[in-house]
Amino acid sequence: MGDRALHAHSVNGAGVRHELAAHLRGSAALARRFGEVFGAGEAAAYLALVHDVGKGTCVWQEGLVRAEACNERVGVPHKSAGALLASRFVGRSFAALVDGHHGGLPDRNRVRDVLRALTTGGPEAVTAGEATAAVQQLVPEIVPATKVALPAWACRPGGGDGALMLEMLSRMLFSTLVDADFLDTAAHFADRAPSVRADADMEALRKRFEVRREGFVAGRSGGSVDGVREEIYQQVVAAGAGAPGMHVLHVPTGGGKTLASAGFALRHAAEHGLRRVVVAVPFISVTEQNAQVYREMLDPLEGEVGERVVLEHHSSADLDGGGAARWARLAAENWDAPVVVTTTVQLFQSLFDRLPSAMRKLHRLAGSVIVLDEVQALPDRLLAPILSALRSLVDHFGATVVFASATQPEFWSLRELAGTSRLEMVQDVEELFERLRRVEYVWRLEEGLTWDVLAGDILQEPERQVLAVVNTTVDAARLHRAVSEAVADDPGVGSAGGVEGGLLLVLHLSTRMTAGHRREVIAQVKKRLLEGLPTVVVSTSLIEAGVDLDFPCVYRAMAPAESLQQAAGRSNREGRRDRGRVVIVRPADGGAPQDKAYVAACDATGMFFGPDLSDPDDLAALTRYYQDRYSAQGSDGHAFGEPIQALRRNLDFPKVAEAFQMIETDHTTPVVYLRDSVDDADRERTRQDIDRLRRGLPCGPGALRRLQPHTASLPRHEAAAAVDAGLASPITGDLVEWLGHYDEHRGLDRDQPEDRHQYLV
Incomplete structure (x- = not known):
């Protein structure tokens, strides 16, 4: 290709194409910044540097010009050259990250086949060689003199379950890669520098929280438990000065757990230089409640100048529109906010997913305080992968985890936490329970x-x-x-x-x-x-x-x-x-x-x-x-998700994503119903969303979020029977619209005596 310029993306609004060298180096700089948090800056930067090397071929560059003219995709594969470089200079397993940076992390067999085709002298090898040679002229660092360094702990034999450590490192490096790629590409099309929020001043946030909490406490009713709540709060916040690790917040219901865990998290982050607080709760209703508490304590008050602090991210959060809602939508893509309040479903489904859109946020868990509220609700059938992943985040990625509940499960009796310290945040829990009886x-x-x-x-x-x-x-x-x-x-x-x-x-x-x-x-x-x-x-x-x-x-x-x-x-x-x-x-x-x-x-x-x-x-x-x-339930771990652990050890990312399901969707079906009380504007917009979903038109996640307030659920067999009887109509996937009777007090009451419900008998 001589001295011809190479490009990564088509023209933006300013009429400028994205130069390939600029995209590779820009993505690498972002990925390095993300990876340095867990000691993998060099590896993260290199994987981002080579991810689009395959775009250096003549056929891809010519395809870009054609696609630009027709507003279509290039349609020419471009991942193999970078996958081969990743295999040579980082490690064979890490070729999967480059190979999957668009379609998702593949399984080990796919990576083996790709690398075999690239090393046997066939057409794929020739194409990869052409791309590498062309890009190397512009970005010589894609072929370094030595292998790229990995974190020291990843190179130590016998340091625990090596296969699981490798799998989690792969996930986190993949997250840095795809987030950097997304950000640099979006910046090109917006004709601006990549937008990455500076790390928050956690000490300033801690002080703001303390001031507002004092005002809140002063305005409380003064019930008999308030004094005990204050004692709990002071103990928990004092524990925030302790070492990072796995902390247990065990207090009775009504003991002020939400404020206490927030106080701990902010002090702990300030003391140890951690970057954010991630709060995960099992139920959306509780997530909304907790997010409101955090907003009241941390976000700028009306009329104050300053950036928003708290991101509420779950299926029904309003992330659309302009202003603050637009910030929330953008931040939700990669959790680029000082405080994230989400659901345990969102957290763990993302952690064990394989798709870039879900996984780009994962690197934000490194160097963070992760508060798991109501941990008794974590499903037994998934405890092995969940606890194993949390242990990895603490041991190797600089995170601190808080298990918060009035009913603390005995997680330390399971082998996934064997040998780890259980750091109690409240002393003499039995005496506390007695006082709050x-x-x-x-x-x-x-x-x-x-x-x-x-x-x-x-x-x-x-x-x-x-x-x-x-x-x-x-x-x-x-x-x-x-x-x-x-x-x-x-x-x-x-x-x-x-x-x-x-x-x-x-x-x-x-x-x-x-x-x-x-x-x-x-x-x-x-x-x-x-x-x-x-x-x-x-x-x-x-x-x-x-x-x-x-x-x-x-x-x-x-x-x-x-x-x-x-x-x-x-x-x-x-x-x-x-x-x-x-x-x-x-x-x-x-x-x-x-x-x-x-x-x-x-x-x-x-x-x-x-x-x-x-x-x-x-x-x-x-x-x-x-x-x-x-x-x-058995001592072999099968009931707790050990088969998923076996898939993780085998680096079978697609099967892990398929097997790890926080919500057992086989049991229930989401059902949309517009009640009589829905106002006309909401009804019209919702009907449009339903129509677009039925017709398979592009809607984005906003449509499903807008349907959430109008969604109930039914056992799958009931929903199927209702569809067969003409009382419900499919929308998309397993989502259906209810056409039958909706009781004003009980909703979709299966025992309603009307004839239209006799299909259930």
Whole structure:
């Protein structure tokens, strides 16, 4: 090609093509910056430097000119030359990163076949040689004099599970590569320098947080638990000066966990030069709640000048539009924000994905404080890969992990954490639980307890504010109907629906209601509790984790011990009474999940908790419970996701991504329904989104986010039956639109007596 210029991308708005040398060096500079955080700056820079070397061939350059004229893709492969260079100068396994920088990380066999074709003198080898020779004239450093250095720990034999360390290093280096590539390419088309936010001043954020928290605490109600919360907070923040590692925040429900973990994270980051705080929570409702707390404590106040600090990133977060929303959308692509509040699904699905769009954010976990709230909700079936990955992030990538929960699982009894230090953030946890004991447990496990009897008992509770938590959505609908019918039989008692006032109101919460509907009910419940109005709420377990409600009495269907304790956290939460009441019941017709982990948890619960046994806040019994629960599922690790670990050791990235599913999508189907209360503008926009999705038109993630408030879920078999009966219509993938009846209180109630529901019988 002589001295002809080589280009990486077509013309931008200023009419300028992206020079290949500039793109390679620009991407390398960004990747080096990202990789230096975990001691792999040189390797990260080199992989980015060679990722597009294959664009140096005549056929690719000519294809770029044609594509530019027709506004089409070049359509000429360009990854092989860089993959071969990566294999030669970094290591054979790292060729996968260059080979997958567009389509996703491949498996080991794919890399082997690519490299074999490049070393046997065939057409691929000739093309790769041509590209390398052409680019080397402009960027001679693509062929270094020696091999590229890797982190020292990656080169030490016998340093733990070497195959898993290599796999995690590959993921993190891939993240630096694809993020650098995205950023440098976007900068070209925007005709500006790449946009990377400077590291936040964590000490300044810590001071801002402390000032605002003091104002918040001063304005609290002054309940009896406030003094204990302050003691907890001071202990936890003091622990922030301790060494990085795996920290455990074990405090009772209502102990101020959100503020305490935030105070710890900010001090720890300031003390140790860490770059950001990532908070992950199992449920979107809790994520929204926690994100609001962080925003109030850290973001600029109205009228203040300054950059936004807190990024809320999950499926229903509003990331579209202009201004602050545009910043959120851009930051969500690679978590370029000082504080990220997300879901555990988003965090771990990204960590074990293989696609560039999901993985480009991963390098931001290096040198970060990762707060895992409500860790008892992590699924047993995935604990091996999750705990192994977290250990790698702590041991080799400069992260600190916080396990936060009122019900701490015994993770250290599993081999993935064997030999690691468990750093307790609160001293004398047993004494703390005793001081914050705010409920008494009443065990009613007799046989033959019908929904009607249970409804009558609930309505006899003297304080007239009762939460009843059951195990399935069907059970929630049936108990809600039983309580509602009992109320209807006595018109002077109250209402089964939305009648405000002094009469008792019976409300329902489950995933058969749309997300927007659930949020409205939770807001209504909070308002009525504050006003002292008589209220009965029948809910599934979605209300148990992080939803700040305070009932004098809670009924809980028998369930695993951590669920019983979480439900108890909704009773007498503020300590305004001597004791709240938690009534544990066993409904005769009650359902429950039947997966192996849930059955093992229920069996272990029955061994340690109940009348004449322990209560669920007995910490010694909880320890034995978790140990028995884990051992009951087998000691070979299969139940905890060991097959995924085997795939990781084999560098089979596609199969890992397929096998690692935080949400078992085989069991449920998302169902869209537009309630009558949806305003006209929202209805029109949502109908347009549904139409575009049905027609397969480009929508981006914004359409699915906008549908989220209007989405409920159904068991897959029910959704399929509804489609067959004409009561639901497919939209895209497994997403369907509901065309049948939607109960104004219970949502998609399968027991609704209308003829249109008889397809379920």
